[in-house]
Amino acid sequence: MCLTCPDKWRTCLAVHINFNRYGAEISMDALIISCFTVATNNVGTVQGSQQLQYFMSWLPINTFLFTHRSILYNICLMVKTTILLSAIIALVVTGDTIYFGGTILTMVGKEPEYVECVLVRDGKIKVTGPLSFCSRTAVPGAPRVNLNGKFMMPGFVDPHGHVSLTTIYEAGVDIHPPPDGTCATKQDAIDAMVQAINGAAYTETMSVFGAYIGFGYDHLAWTPSPQSPPNRDDLDQISTTVPVVWIHSSNYHVVVNSFALTYYGITDSVTDPVGGRYYRDPVTGSLTGLLEGNAAILFIVTKLTTRLTFTFLRTHYSQVELKYAKFGYTTIADARTDASSLAFYQGMAASNSLKLDVFVVPDYFTALMNKPANAPFRAFIQPTYTKKLRIGGGKLALDGSLQMKTAWLTVPYYVVPDGLDASYKSVGLLQSASITTAMTDIMNMGLQVHVHCNGDAALDQMLAAVRSISISDVVPGIANCPFNFSNLDDRRIVALHAMAARVDQLDLMVNLKVVPSFFTLNLFYWGDYHKTSTVGPIRVEQLSPVDSAVNKSMLFSQHHDHPVAINNPLRIIKTAVSRMTRENNAIGLAEAINTYTAILSVTRWAAYNIKEESIKGCIKAGLNADFIILSENPLNKAIDQIETIEVLSTIK
Numbered sequence: 001m002c003l004t005c006p007d008k009w010r011t012c013l014a015v016h017i018n019f020n021r022y023g024a025e026i027s028m029d030a031l032i033i034s035c036f037t038v039a040t041n042n043v044g045t046v047q048g049s050q051q052l053q054y055f056m057s058w059l060p061i062n063t064f065l066f067t068h069r070s071i072l073y074n075i076c077l078m079v080k081t082t083i084l085l086s087a088i089i090a091l092v093v094t095g096d097t098i099y100f101g102g103t104i105l106t107m108v109g110k111e112p113e114y115v116e117c118v119l120v121r122d123g124k125i126k127v128t129g130p131l132s133f134c135s136r137t138a139v140p141g142a143p144r145v146n147l148n149g150k151f152m153m154p155g156f157v158d159p160h161g162h163v164s165l166t167t168i169y170e171a172g173v174d175i176h177p178p179p180d181g182t183c184a185t186k187q188d189a190i191d192a193m194v195q196a197i198n199g200a201a202y203t204e205t206m207s208v209f210g211a212y213i214g215f216g217y218d219h220l221a222w223t224p225s226p227q228s229p230p231n232r233d234d235l236d237q238i239s240t241t242v243p244v245v246w247i248h249s250s251n252y253h254v255v256v257n258s259f260a261l262t263y264y265g266i267t268d269s270v271t272d273p274v275g276g277r278y279y280r281d282p283v284t285g286s287l288t289g290l291l292e293g294n295a296a297i298l299f300i301v302t303k304l305t306t307r308l309t310f311t312f313l314r315t316h317y318s319q320v321e322l323k324y325a326k327f328g329y330t331t332i333a334d335a336r337t338d339a340s341s342l343a344f345y346q347g348m349a350a351s352n353s354l355k356l357d358v359f360v361v362p363d364y365f366t367a368l369m370n371k372p373a374n375a376p377f378r379a380f381i382q383p384t385y386t387k388k389l390r391i392g393g394g395k396l397a398l399d400g401s402l403q404m405k406t407a408w409l410t411v412p413y414y415v416v417p418d419g420l421d422a423s424y425k426s427v428g429l430l431q432s433a434s435i436t437t438a439m440t441d442i443m444n445m446g447l448q449v450h451v452h453c454n455g456d457a458a459l460d461q462m463l464a465a466v467r468s469i470s471i472s473d474v475v476p477g478i479a480n481c482p483f484n485f486s487n488l489d490d491r492r493i494v495a496l497h498a499m500a501a502r503v504d505q506l507d508l509m510v511n512l513k514v515v516p517s518f519f520t521l522n523l524f525y526w527g528d529y530h531k532t533s534t535v536g537p538i539r540v541e542q543l544s545p546v547d548s549a550v551n552k553s554m555l556f557s558q559h560h561d562h563p564v565a566i567n568n569p570l571r572i573i574k575t576a577v578s579r580m581t582r583e584n585n586a587i588g589l590a591e592a593i594n595t596y597t598a599i600l601s602v603t604r605w606a607a608y609n610i611k612e613e614s615i616k617g618c619i620k621a622g623l624n625a626d627f628i629i630l631s632e633n634p635l636n637k638a639i640d641q642i643e644t645i646e647v648l649s650t651i652k
Contacts, residue, residue, distance in 0.1 A: 095121070095122070095139065095142065095143075096119060096120065096121050096126070096138040096139045096142035096143070097119075097120045097142060097143050097144075097145060098117060098118070098119055098120075098131075098134050098135065098138055098142055098143070098144045098145065099117065099118045099119075099120065099145045099147060099152060099627070100116060100117040100118075100131045100134070100144065100145070100146060100147065101145075101146040101147045101148055101149065102146075102147025102148065102149055102150045102151060102152055102629075103147075103149075103150075103151045103152070103633055104116070104117070104118060104128075104147075104151075104152045104153070104619065105151070105152070105153040105619075105633070105635070106128065106153075106154075106618055106619040106620060107153060107154050107599065107600060107603050107604050107617065107618040107619065108604075108618045108619070108620050111596070112596055112635060115128040115129055115619070116129065116130050116131050117129060117130060117131040117133070117134040117135075118134070118152075118619060118625075118627075119134040119137055119138050119142075120625040121138075123624065123625055124622065124623070124624060124625060125619060125620060125621050125622065125623050125624070125625055126138075126621060127621055128619060128620060128621065147629065150629050150630065150631065150648060151629065151630045151631070151632060151633045152619075152627055152628070152629050152630075153599075153603070153619070153627070153628060153630070154603045154604070154616070154617055154618050154619055154626060154627065154628070155328060155329065155330030155331070155603075155616070155626035155627055155628045155650060155651070155652065156327070156328045156329045156330065156331075156569040156602050156603060156606075156628065157329070157330070157331045157557075157602065157603055157606035157607045157609075157610070157612070157616060157617055158324070158329050158331055158332045158333045158359075158559065158560070158567070158569075158606070159333055159359075159494075159517050159557040159559050159606045159609040159610050160333050160335050160361075160450070160494075160496055160517050160557075160559035160560075160561060161332060161333045161334065161335065161559060161560060161561060161562040161567060162251075162334060162335060162336065162561070162562060162563060162564075163317070163320060163321075163324075163332055163333070163334040163358065163562075164313070164317075164334050164337060164338075164341040164344070164345075165251070165300075165563060166320050166562055166563045166567075167313055167316045167317045167320050168304065168305065168308065168316075169213075169215040169216070169247070169563055170316040170319050170320055171204060171205045171208070171209075171213070171312070171316055172205060172213035172214055172215040172247075173192055173193050173196040173197075173202075173212070173213065173214040173215070174192070174214075174215065174216055175188075175189040175192050175193065175214040175215065175216050175217045175246065176215075176216035176217070176218070176249065177216075177217075177218050177221040177222060178221075178582075179582060180216070180566050181216060183216075183217065184221075184222065184223050185222050185223060186219070186222055186227065186230055186234060189214065189217050189230075189246070190234065190235075190237055190238060192214070193212060193214050193238045193244070194238055196212075197212050197238070197239070197242075204312075206242075208307055208308065208309065208312050209304060209307055210243065210307070211242065211243035211244065211245050211260065211263075211304075212238060212239060212242055212243065212244045212245070213245045213246075213247070213304070214244075214245070214246045214247070215246075215247045215249075215563065216247070216248075216249045216563070217230070217246050217247075217248055217249065217255075218248060218249045218250075218525075219248075220403065220526060220529050221525070221582070226529070226533075229253060229255065229279075229290050230246060230255045230290070231255065231279075231288040231289050231290055232255070232256065232257050232258045232261065232287070232288060232289025232290075233258075233289075234255070235255060235256065235257035235258075235260075235289065236257050236258050236259075238257065239257065239259065240257070240258065240259055241259060242259065243256065243257065243259055243260035243263045243264070244256065244257040244259070244260060245260060245304070247296075247300065248296075248404070249525075249563065249564055249565070250401045250403055250404055250564050251296065251297065251300065251563070251564060252292065252293055252296055252297070252400050252401045252404040252406055253290065253291070253292055253296055253404055254290075254291040254295075254296040254299050254300065255289050255290050255291070256289045256291070256299075257289060258289070260289075261287060261289060264299075264303050266278070266287065267287075268280075268285065268286050268287055270287070272295065273293075273294045273295055273298060274294060274427070274429060275293050275294040275399070275400060275406065275426075275427060275428075275429040276291070276292060276293035276294030276295030276296065276297070276298070277291075277292040277293060277295055278290075278291055278292075278295055279291070279292065282419060292404065292406065293400045293404070293406040294400075294429065301338065301366070305338065305340065305341075306340070308340065310344060310347060313341075313344050314344075314348065314353070317344075317348070321354075321355055321356055323567070324356060324567060325355070325356060325650045325652075326647060326650075327567055327568050327569060327570070327647060328569060328628040328630070328647040328650055329356065329567070329569070329650070330356055330357060330616070330626035330627075330628070330650060330651075330652045331356065331357040331358075331359060331607075331610075331612070331616065331626070332356050332357070332358055332359070333358075333359045333360075333361065333559075333610070334358060334359070334360050334361065335361040335393075335395050335450060335496075336361065336362075336363040336395045336397065336452075337360050337361060337362045337363060337367060337395075338362070338363055338366045338367050339362075339366060339367045339370070342360065342362055342367055342377060342391075343376075345358060345360055345389055346376060346377060346380070346389070348389070349380070349386060349387040349388065349389035350387070352387055354387065354388035354389060355388070355652065356388065356652060357385050357388050357389075357390065357616075357626075357652075358388060358389050358390070359390055359392050359393075359610050359612075360380075360389065360390065360391045360392065360393075361391075361392065361393035361394065361395045361448075361450050362391065362393075362394060362395065363394075363395045363397075364394045364395060364396055364438050364441070364442060365438075368394050368441075368442065368445065368447075377391055381445070381446045381447060383483075383611065383612070383614065383615070384615060391447070392447065392448055392610055392611065392612075393442070393447050393448040393449065393450045393494070393610070394438075394441075394442030394445065394447045394448075394449060394450065395450050395451075395452070396430065396435060396438055396439070396442075396449070396450070396451045396452065397429060397430075397451075397452040398428055398429055398430055398435070398451060398452060398453045398458040398461055398462060399426060399427075399428055399429060399452070399453060399454055399455050399457075399458035400426065400429075400454065401454055401564075402454050402455070402499050402500065402522065402526070402530065402534055402535070402543075403522070403525070403526040403529060403530070403534065405417050405424075405426065405533075405534060406426050407426055407454035407455035407458065407499065407500065408425065408426045408427060408428050408454075408455040408457040408458040408461075409425045409426060409455040409456060409457055409500060409535075410425065410455075410456050410457045410460070411425065411535075411539070412424055412425050413425065413426075413533075413534055413535070414532075414533055414534060414535055414536035414539075415532075415533045415534075425455075425457065426455065428457065428458055428461055430461075432461055432464065432465060435461065435462070435465040436465045436468050436469060439451075439465055439466070439469060439493070440469055440473050440474060443474045443476065443485040443491065444474060444475060444476050444485075445476070446476050446483065448483070448491075448492060448493070448494065448610070448611055449491070449493040449494065450493075450494045450496055451493065451494065451495055451496060452496045452497060453495055453496065453497065453498060454497045454498070454499045454500065454519075455499070455500050456500040456501060456502050456505065459495060459498060459500070459501055459505055460505070462495060462514075463505065463508050463509065463512065463514065466493055466512050466514060467512065471486045474486055474491075483611070488512065488513040489513050491513060492513060492514075492515050492608075492609075492611055493512075493513075493514050493515070494514070494515050494516075494517055494609060494610075495509065495514050495515070495516045495517065496517050496519075496559075497517070497518070497519040497522075497561070498516045498517070498518055498519075498544075499518075499519055499522060499543055499544060500535065500539070500542075500543060501516065501544075501545055502542070503542075503545065503548055506545065506548055506549060506552055506554065507552070509554070510552050510553075510554060515554070515555065515556065515557070515608070515609055516549060516554065516556045516557075517556065517557040517558070517559050517609055518544045518546055518549070518556055518557070518558050518559075518601075519544065519558075519559060519560075519561055519565075520544040520546055520558050520572065520575050520576045521558070521559075521560055521561070521565045521571060521572050521575050522543075522544065522561075522565065523543060523544060523575055523579060523581060523587050523588075524565075524571065524575045524580065524581055524582055525565055525581075525582060526581075527540065527543075527579075527581035527585065527587040528581050528583050528585055528587075530543060530587070531585075531587065540587055540588065541587065541588040541590065541591070542588060542591065543587070543588060543591075544588075544591065545591050546558070546576055546591055546592075546593050546601070547590065547591045547592060547593050548591060550593055550597060555605045555608050555609070556601060556605060556609070557601050557602070557605050557606040557608075557609035557610075558572050558576060558598070558601040558602055558606075559572075559606075560572060568643070569602045570634070570642050570643050570645060571643055572598070572601075572602055573595060573598040573599060573602065573634065573642060574639055574640075574642045574643055576592070576593050576597075576598040576601070577592055577593060577594065577595050577598050577639045577642075578592065578639050578640065579591065579592050580640075595634055595635055595639065595642075596635060599634060599635075603617050603618065604617035604618045605617070625651065626651070626652055627650075627651040628647055628649065628650050628651065629647075629648045629649040629651070630645050630646065630647055630648060631645055631646040631648055632645050
């Protein structure tokens with residue numbers, strides 16, 4: 001949208017935004033200020049001697065009033081302002097803008113570095129330094145944003161999450177346990193479902209999926225703990241005439257009611273897929289309604305996501321994007337994207353509907369084997385973004401999750417699942433030869449390789465595959481391939497999660513230039529369970545070995561794996577520093593890192609993780625003006641209080 005400034009009119013708009021922890025209340029009042037000032041009460045003040053025309057696009061606001069007044073100037077500085085109801089103000093400025101008057105952390109050095117002022121020109125950082133220098137460098141009369149003592153830093157970069165999957169669950173019933181939800185017991189989750197399906201709000205979900213869907217249950221967190229997973233009988237309490245589906249927060253468990261088994265054609269004769277299991281009654285052999293591992297993943301992919309429409313995804317994607325912005329993300333990731341979701345993103349980009357950068361990593365077997373990169377998606381394979389969309393990698397999954405005991409380990413689980421042999425370690429999902437072939441193929445499409453490997457056995461398999469790929473095997477077959485994959489440094493293959501990574505594996509990763517993206521936040525949710533059930537009290541101390549990685553000078557990232565865990569980078573930082581679980585127990589303090597390093601892992605190093613360090617991740621000349629404004633400096637905050645810091649504004 002673009003409004004032409006009339007010769008004899010000036011538009012002056014005062015925007016008042018009252019932020020809270022989970023959103024924003026916006027009101028707009030007419031205000032005429034002689035010096036052309038537009039004030040935002042919680043973020044800062046924009047000042048300038050030039051005429052400013054603020055125009056709104058995609059603007060869900062409560063009230064607004066424009067006032068016009070005669071002016072003497074004929075030329076306007078055009079400023080596009082987008083205000084989103086999630087504590088985000090996206091400013092795309094044509095011309096110069098000066099940010100000053102607060103604490104500005106650059107994230108450039110190994111230690112904290114601050115600057116007095118940042119000059120932005122046409123969406124890029126032009127210079128940083130003293131206010132006097134920025135003022136001299138800026139065009140005369142450039143707008144000035146006074147931070148009013150608030151804290152500014154680079155926007156958070158999400159190296160790994162599942163945005164399209166989260167979009168689906170926006171339409172379901174939230175049955176998370178505390179602290180992310182309110183369902184502390186199984187009965188709480190049942191009651192939440194019953195209440196939701198009796199309300200009008202659930203009509204859309206039924207029309208799209210034909211089922212009642214609840215997302216985020218976690219029997220490991222139910223009180224009293226521990227509890228067995230739910231089964232078909234539990235969900236039959238919700239309905240016996242409509243399919244009922246519960247999806248575990250990890251996505252590696254799905255529970256369905258009796259009607260759903262019939263509705264989806266899942267019979268007692270069904271065979272377990274590789275890396276998955278259909279739970280059965282030990283006496284009768286009949287299905288209990290619980291699906292695990294690849295059985296759960298295949299159910300979600302084949303029974304749910306195939307019914308999605310573009311309209312449905314577009315509506316709920318906007319909600320998801322706002323929530324990410326609320327937490328300060330300027331870049332979000334969608335990993336293991338299927339072909340339909342890839343087409344959705346292409347459509348969103350074509351209509352300029354993406355507000356944040358979306359880094360997409362399609363699943364190799366469901367989206368890339370047919371080489372979509374050679375046709376409509378080819379333009380999005382590049383180091384920069386096309387209309388805020390970039391297809392940057394190809395995804396492989398070698399095992400499951402540690403908390404669901406489907407991660408592939410070299411040592412048996414501390415407590416093996418019921419009905420399984422004491423030597424149970426889980427299994428890998430792919431043959432080694434197919435991994436090598438897939439990795440090579442992904443790089444020859446001009447894409448970075450991202451590999452899910454929670455267990456140390458899966459990581460061993462991944463590293464062996466990396467070692468087996470020769471320089472001559474990688475010859476990118478597309479014209480616009482931006483990377484030289486014959487160079488190990490440029491390959492930058494990502495080991496996702498690496499929960500059980502050993503020290504010797506870290507050494508090999510350094511040699512092979514493999515970059516880990518740790519799921520340290522997993523410790524917050526399931527650390528106590530890992531100690532008592534998955535790996536035991538000794539091995540649990542080495543999970544997510546981030547300090548060991550620091551000592552080896554590894555530029556690792558940390559992620560949330562949303563919707564597996566909440567997409568809150570402040571909680572990631574808190575967990576990496578404190579190693580505290582949600583039960584307030586410390587796990588593996590020897591692997592704790594300092595706050596600044598933790599912030600590096602979700603900004604500059606996260607950008608490096610996805611090969612975007614040349615455009616984002618820190619505040620320095622030449623990079624994108626991706627900023628967040630916080631209520632306080634995290635480096636000055638007690639670690640147990642870091643989540644109380646508010647994201648006042650996300651600037652993209």
